[in-house]
Amino acid sequence: MSSRINTIMMENSDVIIKNWLEIVSEKRKNDYTSSISEELFQSTNREFVNVIFKSLDQEGLTKELEDFSERLVNLGWPLSYLTDGLQTFRRVAIDFILSQGEQIDTDYFSRILDKVDSWVDPIINKLVNEYSGSWEHTVSLQRVALQELSAPLIPVMRDITIMPLIGTIDTERAKLIMENLLDGVIKHNAEVVLIDITGVPVVDTMVAHHIIQAAEAVRLIGATCILVGIRPEIAQTIVNLGIDLGKFPTKSSLRKGFEKALELTDREIVRHEDRNQMIEDIMESLEKE
Template sequence: MNREFKRVVLENSDAIVKMWLEELSKNRENDYTSTISNELFNNTNREFVNIIFTSVENEGTTKELESFSERLVNLGWPLSYLTDGLQSFRRVSINYLLSQSKEVNSDFFSNVLQAVDAWVDPIINQLVNEYSGSWENIVSLQRVALQELSAPLIPVMDNITIMPLIGTIDTERAKLIMENLLDGVIKHNAEVVLIDITGVPVVDTMVAHHIIQAAEAVRLIGSTCILVGIRPEIAQTIVNLGIDLRKFPTKSSLRKGFKTALQLTNRQINDIEKNNEGIEKILGSLDRE
């Protein structure tokens, strides 16, 4: 960076920053930052401009850019805040530097433009790269978390597992459901699997087809699949579509499905209170004898 330009910029930093902050505040009324608190907005702007001027002193980009862009991603600020802010800073800097010169000719104007571009462009490039990298990393982590939650298989008792499904089922998710279902059945040695579709808003031909495929795959590896959460509107839709779900049991609620699962694994639910009453009667009769 030109030494003279660096000296002028640093000596007039307060004036340039003031003009830039005023422009940001003026444009704030009609953009995405209008909903952000004044304190957070002002603190972020001042941190931003400190990083910009630090790059002048260091004659290059700084490590602070990485942490700054990462914080903006975590706060949910859009990339346009960085790009718009830097473009605004470019305009303000050029206008101010030109206004301080007594004589502006084409050579001087060209030199100012080149100097400001050489200062601002590397910052834009690094901020965009760092922001994009941080955003992609967060999106990747979220995608993994969603995949883990989209088709969970929960062992509730020996040989009985439940897969609760919530939300729309598309082809990609159906494939994940199939994989998790088969892996989980083998891993947990499940004899019965309950697929709960209570949280699935729409069951159309495609969704029903995927569910039938999953149930058939479970049957082929020696387990039984029970479909639970059949609401009246879903039952009517299935009938109207002519979908055959007779190959495996269906129940209207998870409670009923779980009772069926217990029966299929030679177990049942006993009423403890009734059993206690029966035991007390037997003991009472023994006492009388």
């Protein structure tokens, strides 16, 4: 029985492929593949069903099907394209075998189902595992990249560093901010750190608590923390929440914060005109002597 089903499938592969392509093409009208060019869609389908038949012939997941699925993953095609295609192939194969004119009884139908399932299910399971592994690897790489960018500490001048924060701050990210902040202050021998929250959309009690903790930790290792980028709505929220930010300087903009940092490190901004005037005064004083 099993060999007869194999023979029917292989000898009628062209008809089964044609039926499969018709169903998949019809379903395309209602899914994401409608945005893909007709030429690419049809060529991908033909390749897909051919590698399926090769897997059936070799009774397992072939290198061709593995390469095909990996390429689709890299191109951004969802797993549902592969699993839906295999489920459609299951239905087409069963319908075709049942149409071959033999008397259909429960035992015969059950054996057909078992045989086709033994073809399709291992392939689906293997593809899901392969796809999940690739996805988890991609997500892991993205998470590492985001962590590296989520709390950078930038030395902008001797003794002065800036940490610009963008996006939502949760507990995990707050821990990363604290670690980068303390390591960076020591590494760059910074006296002043500006934490810029211009890009933080919401400052609630939890976010403020994390910022206060970070500023206090910076103070304990001998540096000063200045919180900059406090917009009016954030200032109002902080007041309404009763949060005390009086332990360290706060400024509305990065420019004002940087001016404060210069002051704390015994520097000042001298305008070009003022500098020229100062030089002239010094020269005039020397001439009088």
